[in-house]
Amino acid sequence: MRRAEHKKPKSLREPASHTMRELLIYAKPYRGLFAGVVGLVVIYNLTQVSQPYLVKIAIDRYLLVSHASLGPIFEIGLAYLAITLIGLVANLFQTRLVAAAGQQIVRRIRIDLFTHIESLSMKYFETHDTGRLLTNVSSDTTRISQFFTQFLLSVIRDGLTIVLVMGAMLMLNWKLGLLSATLIPFIMAISLVFRPFLKQRYNATRSRLSRLIGFIAENLTGMRIIQVFHQEQKQLRAFDNLNVPYQNASVSEFKWDVLFNRSFDLLGNLAVAFMAWIGGMAVLHHAIKLGVLYAFISYIQQFFAPINSLTQNWNTLQSSMISAERVNAVLATKSDLTDPTLPVALNSDSPGSIVFDRVSFSYDPLQPILQDVSFSVKPGQFVGIAGETGAGKSTLISLLGRFYDVNSGRIQVDGIDIRDIRQADLHRLIAVVQQEVHLYSGTIADNIRLFRPEVTAEAIQEAAESTGAARFIRRLPEGYNTWLTPGGANLSTGQRQLLAFARTLVLNPKILVLDEATANIDAVTELAVQAGLMQIAQNRTTIVIAHRLSTIRHANWIYVMEHGQIAESGTHPQLMALNGRYADMVHKSSLATAQQFA
Ligand SMILES: Nc1ncnc2c1ncn2[C@@H]1O[C@H](COP(=O)(O)OP(=O)(O)OP(=O)(O)O)[C@@H](O)[C@H]1O
Ligand SMILES: [Mg+2]
Structure with missing residues (x-):
């Protein structure tokens, strides 16, 4: 169709930072909500980082001494419990607040999108696949909300965890701390190698899914015709021809996802083993105390989880960006028919010629x-x-x-x-x-x-x-x-x-x-x-x-x-x-x- 060769919507050529800024505009009305989330995240992270530190105190100060005393250990145990509970409550409320904010944002975007689609001319609907529009309104908006509920949250929560854990490590023993920091390039490298593959697989799955949904929408509208002309079998085959590629793309996406995550886990376990070896020797040579080693092993585990989550959420960022670009492209489409700048008011008793x-x-x-x-x-x-x-x-x-x-x-x-x-x-x-x-x-x-x-x-x-x-x-x-x-x-x-x-x-x-x-x-x-x-x-x-x-x-x-x-x-x-x-x-x-x- 000739008219289908629309000029490329502006936003597709715009840099990601622009798309992100447009997304953030949607969060503006919920600033208060997000500030609350950040506060709760800080509380939660502080509780997490102080737990190994408490155990370290218990080990070094009260357990591995000539006269171990039970009283202070009991007190530390109580403090540990209290901190855990505070962390739990903070986490619970934070999850709830984020979900609420996410839903409000989705609702706003959907209303904007729907209002805009309604204002478009008939021509738009003739040149665009309605199945794709359907995907825009339903799943794309959900994926955009994940930018806030998953990606942004992860950047704040995991970023803060990394800073706090790094700080605690350096404070306990700066040499071991710096050694642990050398892991960061390896972690980065793994995710950099995998990322393009993951993104490619993700895109393939999405575009096949939207083709599938388009086919379903078209068939549901034309069901009567299909039945009248006994085309059920033929349409079923056509459906299967779309379904199989989608299935293959999903499986491939899943395979890469698993490969990536397991490689990451492997690196995490190697790091723990490495720390046990280096730190163990340091303990034997009385360079550090056992409690410090315990804290380090705990921290290195804590340190991996957020980096893993950050890179996983990189996927979320990618998918929300793709969705945001698609939604923006729809929003950027100007209606061919515009209302006059100076409309002539119609008489209420206008005769109708x-x-x-x-x-x-x-x-x-x-x-x-x-x-x-x-x-x-x-x-x-x-x-x-x-x-x-x-x-x-x-x-x-x-x-x-x-x-x-x-x-x-x-x-x-x-x-x-x-x-x-x-x-x-x-x-x-x-x-x-x-x-x-x-x-x-x-x-x-x-x-x-x-x-x-x-x-x-x-x-x-x-x-x-x-x-x-x-x-x-x-x-x-x-x-x-x-x-x-x-x-x-x-x-x-x-x-x-x-x-x-x-x-x-x-x-x-x-x-x-x-x-x-x-x-x-x-x-x-x-x-x-x-x-x-x-x-x-x-x-x-x-x-x-x-x-x-x-x-x-x-x-x-x-x-x-x-x-x-x-x-x-x-x-x-x-x-x-x-x-x-x-x-x-x-x-x-x-x-x-x-x-x-x-
Ligand atoms: N949306 C469209 N896009 C492209 N061509 C169209 C479109 N709608 C109609 N046409 C073409 O315009 C011509 C006139 O169509 P129109 O629907 O106005 O005819 P009609 O006189 O109402 O016919 P009928 O009596 O069958 O309803 C036809 O050749 C048709 O193929
Ligand atoms: Mg007609």
């Missing part, structure tokens, strides 16, 4: 769809549009609702160019009843009310009565409280159409556009839909795109479209007398109807 003035439009620059289309609809008129499939009828409506902007010419509503009207105002003025009626999970009443709480039950019933929807609603076991599924599979096409009419009546727009469903409906339902339409067309400007020409037979004016242009126009009798395309279509459709009932 429409003018298409030499409008040309194409989805693809190489393939013009509408060419120089001009027509006007007076307030309160009922206008029909007919034409072969693909003539550009629905496109006309998408332009009127400003889902796309015209390439040339202009569209005016009540004399105002629609580009000078705020989109929210425009959409309040014009209601489009699409070919496909979208239903939401909720009751019939919810679906008529469209989740606006101010619409009363009486208004809903009134609307249902006058559009004729009430007749079938009354027959439902739970009436207005009958639960509907999003696909609306439990309602017929005609019933859905009537429901959409009732919804529109409650909405009370100045301009109503109906893009009629192509589906054949039976004659009785057709009459019901016809009557419902007549009801809602009253007192408003109505444009009906008709597939059943009987729907627009009584229109004030009919336009016939052909290859993106208006080929004929007039009233039904005039067009019939003309004996052109319209008359031809009428003959064909009555022939089809005759055959259907033959």
Whole structure:
């Protein structure tokens, strides 16, 4: 697709520090919370570092002396216990605070992302995979929160541990302390060697997973088609073809992860053995006391854990950065359609006239769809549009609702160019009843009310009565409280159409556009839909795109479209007398109807 070659979003080229700064902005409102976390971390770390020191005192001062005394050892034991408890409580609260902050941040990012996605134009959704968007909103935001709950926490907690442990070692014996410090380059080297592999594996798994989710999302939406055409087996194979690479990538990621962590453990154990050997000799030569050796062995173990955790969280940083870049790329996408800087306010008693003035439009620059289309609809008129499939009828409506902007010419509503009207105002003025009626999970009443709480039950019933929807609603076991599924599979096409009419009546727009469903409906339902339409067309400007020409037979004016242009126009009798395309279509459709009932 040509339009897919969007220019690369800005943030993908930006350095990591920029991405990190943008992430930190999300944490700003929770500064207090994070300060509390840091305080608790300091308390916890101090308790951890003082434990080996207490044992060292017990060994050197009270155990390995000629007259060991139990009293002070008991006291040290109590102090040890108290410190452990304090550490435990500090750790507990710290974990809770971090989780709370993380969830708040995720919520903020999700709201931002969702609001932004909603503001994007139809064009964006055509050129972007919705499955990928889904991944952005769900897992990417979770991974971003891990930047705060895991990476940032690790930098503070583990960084502080390393500093404290190093300090304690140097204080106890600076020579042994410096010797231990020589381990740092080795630890660094191991993680530097592994990191690119880990990152590569991580990326591979993620991109395969998002392809898999995209496939699932697409199939769930098209389930009916898949079943109708018996494509289940074929789709299952296609699914498996995506599933296997994902599985392989996951296993490979896991293998490298294990290899890395075990190498690290090995180094840790070697260091302990080394310390026991060097330190043991020092004890034998009376260079240090046994308690100091004990403390050193404990510290060297404490020293490894945070470095391990830091490098592990390096992974978290990587993944949160990738996710943040993706989310930023979505957030950085500007909507193609912008609200005017100086919007023209619409009159509340705006009559609802429409003018298409030499409008040309194409989805693809190489393939013009509408060419120089001009027509006007007076307030309160009922206008029909007919034409072969693909003539550009629905496109006309998408332009009127400003889902796309015209390439040339202009569209005016009540004399105002629609580009000078705020989109929210425009959409309040014009209601489009699409070919496909979208239903939401909720009751019939919810679906008529469209989740606006101010619409009363009486208004809903009134609307249902006058559009004729009430007749079938009354027959439902739970009436207005009958639960509907999003696909609306439990309602017929005609019933859905009537429901959409009732919804529109409650909405009370100045301009109503109906893009009629192509589906054949039976004659009785057709009459019901016809009557419902007549009801809602009253007192408003109505444009009906008709597939059943009987729907627009009584229109004030009919336009016939052909290859993106208006080929004929007039009233039904005039067009019939003309004996052109319209008359031809009428003959064909009555022939089809005759055959259907033959
Ligand atoms: N989103 C789109 N992207 C690219 N081309 C499109 C898009 N929507 C429609 N078209 C093309 O524009 C032309 C007009 O389509 P449109 O949907 O306006 O026809 P229509 O008159 O409403 O047809 P129908 O009677 O089948 O509903 C068709 O050739 C179609 O392939
Ligand atoms: Mg159409």
